[in-house]
Amino acid sequence: MNSNLLKQARGEIEADLVLKNGRVVDVFNERINKLDVAIADGIIIGIGSYKGQREIDLQEKILTPAFIDGHLHLESTMTNVKDFAQQVISLGTTTVVADPHEIANVIGLEGIRYLLDAGLALPWNFNLMLPSCVPPTKFDNSGAVLKAEDLEELITAEGVFGLGEVMDFTGVINGKKDMWEKLSLFDDSFIDGHAPELTAKELNAYLLGNIKADHECTTPQEALEKISKGMYVMIREGSVTRDLARLLPAVNEKNSNRFLFATDDRHPGDLIDEGHINFLIKKAVKQGMDPLQAIKLATINSAEALGLDNIGAIAPGYKADLVLIDDLKNFNINRVFKDGRLVARDGKFILDSVQKEQTSINKNSKIYNSVNIGKIEKSDFILPVGDKYRVLELSKDQIISRESTVSLTSQQLTSSKLVNENLVKLAAVERHKKTGNVGLGLLKGLGLQTGAIATSIAHDSHNIIVAGIDTEDMILAVKEIEKLQGGIVITNGGQVVDKLPLPIAGLMSDESLVEIAERLDSLKDTAFSLGVTHKEPFMTLSFMSLPVIPELKITDKGLFSVKDFQFVPLVIE
Structure with missing residues (x-):
């Protein structure tokens, strides 16, 4: 540990950056405290009363952890990765878990590498799942076939996070060899689920695959059964499938930590007109959810479900991924910080901040x-x-x-x-x-x-x-x-x-x-x-x-x- 960081945390020397006069969301206790947030080397090194070499007055606005999208498909936005990233970052989402099974089903590993390279070139926490079902089934023709040994080529690559949504639930339940080879390959990683209307003993068998979450629940009863069997439930609000209002009645004080937000598939117009995870928070609040609980579903709940232990909260040792909002009703995004650096202001991405060059695509490629x-x-x-x-x-x-x-x-x-x-x-x-x-x-x-x-x-x-x-x-x-x-x-x-x-x-x-x-x-x-x-x-x-x-x-x-x-x-x- 850098001794200089410890001195800053102890308040013996000025912190690199201090965000002052903010109302800080404590996601662990579901409360708001008026505290300073001290930042150095891209992480939060203290909350309390601090002085900084550089200070930003938050003018009593509300500071929350930046938002997390637990499951999405970049391809569904129909735009390039750079434009998508700039849009969602400006809306407060600094962490995404992206499943590239759309492009993988068309052009295989080449498509995965394209999204991976593009995603890693941007100022966000980019986590790429390797698709579990290419082809998705044997019942139609796709453009590629990816077996466990193919996925193994990328499993240690920077940005690769786990195994994408396991749609072949019958293959899991019936012990299909190639499906279980993939599950075994990701035994120590996050494995995402996809099990619409799966219930009872078939669900039991499915969960023996170490599958952690599901975004396909459409009724409270389905969500509650899956939670009772150890799953996390992603409340999905996409452009076509809008499950939030249907699923919120399943959330209560005893089980709320098992729910998180995901968008899955959102179209460009909805990203512009409605928003991203910030829209899900606002809609949940309008449906009657407590604002601080809604923020938890978009932050710490997502982080804990996904096994990301350094994001999702404003606390020492966590990444300084932060969102400044005006109030708990409108949730207008005032500023977004990524690793303590300002990347968006008033809903607009700041183009010259932390932007890296992206690899150009050969127009003659597949x-x-x-x-x-x-x-x-x-x-x-x-x-x-x-x-x-x-x-x-x-x-x-x-x-x-x-x-x-x-x-x-x-x-x-x-x-x-x-x-x-x-x-x-x-x-x-x-x-x-x-x-x-x-x-x-x-x-x-x-x-x-x-x-x-x-x-x-x-x-x-x-x-x-x-x-x-x-x-x-x-x-x-x-x-x-x-x-x-x-x-x-x-x-x-x-x-x-x-x-x-x-x-x-x-x-x-x-x-x-x-x-x-x-x-x-x-x-x-x-x-x-x-x-x-x-x-x-x-x-x-x-x-x-x-x-x-x-x-x-x-x-x-x-x-x-x-x-x-x-x-x-x-x-x-």
């Missing part, structure tokens, strides 16, 4: 050339003959799609009949290996009345998913995505009417967060003009191909029942 579609034909998008069909039915504010049925004769499968039934054709088109695979289904609840919408963001294998009324418009949208090498495309009447290129693995843009948000607003307006009723139509569509989320999904190989864990025919009779 990262920029990831869309490879095989031969597709009109017949691939025409519904088969039948009298009764299975339907994916959307659930409001959830990525769950329920299974229902519709009785329609082949003669009734007209555009007008689909519109009257609030149905669209839904297809998943393989885009990695030129297989020409097209899975076909029906989707209820999107509201689209004409044209087609396609996106190369289709969790988690990220094939192309397209919803439409007209077959020709669906094909045109898919081919335009291939031309762009990824993106979101809207077609109508045989024309491309709006689009957003996403050339980085077909998932992300190299434009700024603000520019992407503006483009997405335009795309949404176009979609709404065509009848779409969902607030987040593109993200909603992107989850319709995820065969680990109940109940019915679509992959490039066909319709998949998550409940029965097998493919099922579109035509019932």
